[in-house]
Amino acid sequence: MDIEFRGIHKTFGSVHANDDITMKVPSGSIQGILGENGAGKSTLMKVLSGFIQADRGEILLDGKPVQINSPEDAIEHGIGMLHQDPLDFPPMKVIDSFLLGGKSGFFLNRSQVTKTLRDLQKEFNFSIDLDEYIDALTVGERQQLEILRLLWLGANILILDEPTTGISAIQKDRLFETLHILAGQGKTIIFVTHKLEDVEKLCNHVVVLRRGKLVGKTDPPFDVDKLVTMMFGKQIKMAERQDAIPGEVVLELQNVAVEDYRLQIKGANLQVCEREVIGLAGMEGSGQPLLLRACAGFQRPTAGMVLVHGKELTGKAYHNYMQEQVAFVPASRIEEGLFPGLTLTEHFVLGRDHQNAFINWEKSQKVALAGIDEFNIYGKPDTFVESLSGGNQQRALLSLMRTPLSLLLIEHPTRGLDVESAIYIWGKLKERARNGTAIIFISSDLDEILHYSDRILVFFAGQVSPPLKASSTTVDQLGQLIGGRGWETLKQGQL
């Protein structure tokens, strides 16, 4: 199905998220939409998939103007969207979640649906157990499941929003294969990303969005430098890797064991010093968040000791850790970190210590303006945080961190962010580290782990490696360990 956008406009408060977007996507092609965070990619896709309505402009399918007022309308028109976080029902079986989303009659037709799904799976070489519970699947498998569901509902246009975040390289190859098959069948694929390598590998055409405007279109072969320039308006480079000169010990884990309902981590030992950055690597669901949360008092260790500044805090609440200048930055920004419905100024007031009972709003406004400027947040003091884009929310969250801190624990500091935002955020984090803060972070991006950590802990199915020196570890080694290989030699090497 051919898609055409004509003059799409959408504003959120003072932010012009889509500014006169006009483009055509021919049937059977894989169209890349590239742009940094906050460029307006997700907004445009939400307009197409009916989650939000454009202020102005129209959408044409096969040359006919259509009204898309809800996701239900969109699927009626054959438009299916694969979200950044899969929208399924974790405590249900795969097959049940399908039956739930289907437009069947009153009675459930389990056997017929099972057969249709088996056929679809065969077509794309998927192997998902239909009787498995969804929370036992990996992110990649859940994505495959979602694609199946959309095809089953009759989608002719598939929108994928940052689909390669959080899945392994193998799953990514599988995904790309699937997309090629689908395009070959005449389906239209729209692929939203900020990753240049994805675009290079996959797309037939690319458009670039920047600050709400469509700034360029290109076809293969892609000139990476040109794409980067279009995305950011300039060329960017990562800072050189630098090793820290560690100071005194801030955090000490002695034989710590933590567990949740499906995973057990045993015997984690670690000493983290001032100015040190520790990366926690591993596939998602290998236990990194468990250990990180144990360092902040959210997760009670079942054995071992946690010491901060030599003081034992095992089993104490987060509040006690805060007194030792420990801070925790969660991965889900808007759910756990920020206050939807409050403005940036109000966030700055909440995040800072104060003497008076009364708020000096005039002064707070100035503080907020300075913070917005310093952290490069695309918003105004009276902007509500929920209307900021992901990258801006992350910058806002980091700008709220107190100073000084002795230990900063961060889950996925740059997940879903574009290169420029990521570099910016790491610049800020490294600045803190130079001033004495120890940082422990989780990331599924191996380059990020290797480039910014001093030492690395690798997680695999509940096992934790001894700390590895980042400067002498390669991407290959790390990749193997994450995949569960090479652990024997690792242990012998340590002995």
Next chain:
Amino acid sequence: MIKENRRWVNIGFQLGAIILALGFTTLVLVLSGAPPFDAYYQIILGSFGSLLNISSVLAAWVPLLLATSGLLFTFAAGLWNIGVEGQIILGGIFTTGLLKLLQDSALPPALIIILAILAGALGGALWASLAGILKTYGGVNEIFGGLGLNFVATALTLWLIFGPWKRPGIGSMSGTIPFPESLWLPRFADLRVSPWALLITIGGIIIVILVLQGTHFGLRLKAVGKNMRAAYLIGISANQHLMLAFILNGIFAGLAGAMQVTAVYHRLIPAISSGYGYLGLLIAMLINYRAIWAAPIALFYAALNIGSIQLPIVLKLDSSLSGVLQGALVLFVLMMEGVRQRLVGGD
């Protein structure tokens, strides 16, 4: 420019809601065979027709606005303190109890009245902290806890009126024996409202607005209401703030109960709260966190309540008509807000 337009659009939607609510109430009137315009005229006459009527409206405004003011704290913290009704009742009970205790003492009446009002605030606060403890430490949703405590409060009132505090001889639904006039909160001559009660009420709402809009405590309360998890991570103790919201709400509700005893009924009656707690919840919902609107809307609701007293006498209509209008107004405003967000988009 766009902002200015949007503002007018919002006002348009709110006017629409009022027109719809009036239309709906008119329809109810017509269906029940009553002359609608006559009914509205009687309500206006009954509330603002004479100085005496105006003073009655103000006398109703006092407990209503006090209850609403308190609810602004719990609303800010994201709580549905439906137990406000029971907190008003406990305010009334504590006030009556203290007046009974001290009425024969040698203390100056003014001091007794002040102590009685403070006792009322304490009673409301204690009852509210029960709901708060149930919520924060017991994991009982404040709606269920509050509802249960309301029943207990009503039962307690009846037990007191028919038991330990009954009139000599036999208990009566008309309440305990009235206190001597020296223990009444002084009124304007020949009018039904006390200047002291008005002063406390106006002072109260000003304090609430200042606290919610100008203090760190108020902002932290809102933060807890918006995202408890994030509040915890930023170092705000959610439980502590929820408890404080309950207690502050209880103090104001208790004051409302104290005003009912010292300024209106001069005794404890079974319906001492007069439903002002529930009406306050409606108003808090209607004004949607905008504390500045509490006073005028509460005045309007008080006028509807008092004005409709005329209806059974003059038109043989049930006085619950004002309740239809009050309820319809909230429903239509909420509905129009939903329509506005769909058509125009959020702020």
